Amino acid sequence: MVPLSWYIALSASLFVIGLYGVLSRRNVLIVLMCLELMLSAVNINLVAFSFFLSHLGGQIFAIFxxxxxxxxxxxALAIVIAYVRHKGSLKIDEISIMKG
Amino acid sequence: MEQAFFLLFASIAVASACGVVLLKNPVHSAVALIACFIQIAALYILLHSPFLAAVQLFVYVGAIMVLFIFVIMMLEIRQATLERFLPGSKYISLAFSVVLGSAMLWLLFSSPLLSQIPPPTPSATQGSVSELGQALFTQYLLPFEVVSIVLLVALVGAIFMTHKGNG
Structure with a gap:
């Protein structure tokens, strides 16, 4: 039986890795990918608590x-495509004006 | 046995997550993220929730990551991959992440309440698809319908924004 704290530790480390990517990467697509990673890390937490507390709410929340x-x-990808078509740049520090 | 599998999946997941953050080519990052999501689906199976593992594979690997790779290939990315990191903020954000991560792990392992949770008694029906569906369509019916409307709005919004005339 894997203890609950291992799952939470894995989830915390994946969350922090994703956070570092969100804060430091320049390509907006990779920032979005790191956001996905953070959401997945949170999902591990929800499912682990749902299993250890024998309550279905966690799994249902993970589905949502x-x-x-x-x-x-x-x-987000639609916004990126529209932006790149307009300005031709993927650098996140240049995306400061959203007005078309 | 279960612990060995957990350690295997967790180490591959963390390594591929580091790959997502550190690799230069966005396509390589996307493939590393796919590997990470497959490990997370395996962890869901270890947690006796096979439906969620299937959903993870279908939605994340099958839909979201394919969409990402599609967009990466559609856009011209050569100029954006020259510099990986934002200028100036690389070490600040690394320090912030390390501090946040160590704070979370310290709180986790110093918490006395976590070890008081009794180990679960796995029954045959726990986490099964029929039980999940029953809960989803009775107790959680309203959020289910709201989420379907959210998906519809996102669909319409994505089509509207990528439409040629509105660029």
Missing amino acids: VITVTAAEVAV
Whole structure:
């Protein structure tokens, strides 16, 4: 039996790695990918607590998180495509004006 | 046995997550992220939630990452990959992440409440798909419907924003 603290430790380390990517990378697509990584790390936490407390709420919340993530990625990639078509740049420090 | 599998999956997951952050080519980052998501799906199976593992594989690996790779290949990325990190903020954000991570791990291992959780008694039906579906369509029906509307709005919004005339 794997102890609960191992799952939470793994989740915390994945979250921190993703956070570092979000804060430091310059390519906006990789920033979005690191955001996905952080959301997945949170999902591990939810599912682990759902298993150890024998309560289904965690799994259901994880399903909702996955669904909202899919929606978020679709909209974010649409924004990126529209922006790149307009300005021709993927650098996140140059995306400071969203007005078309 | 289970612990050995957990350590294997966790180490591959952390290594590929580091790959996502550190690799230069966005396509390589995306492939590393796919590897990480597959390890997380394996961890869900260790946690007796096979439905969530399947959803993780279908949605993340099958839909989201394919979308990412599609967009990476569609856009011209050569100029953006020359510099990996934002100028000036590399070490500050590394220090911030390390401090946050060590604080989280310290809180985790110094907490007395976590070890009081009794080990679960796995029953045959726990986490099964039928139980999950019953909860989803009775107790959690309203959030389920709201999430479907969110997906519809995201669909319409994505089509609207990528439409040629609105660029």
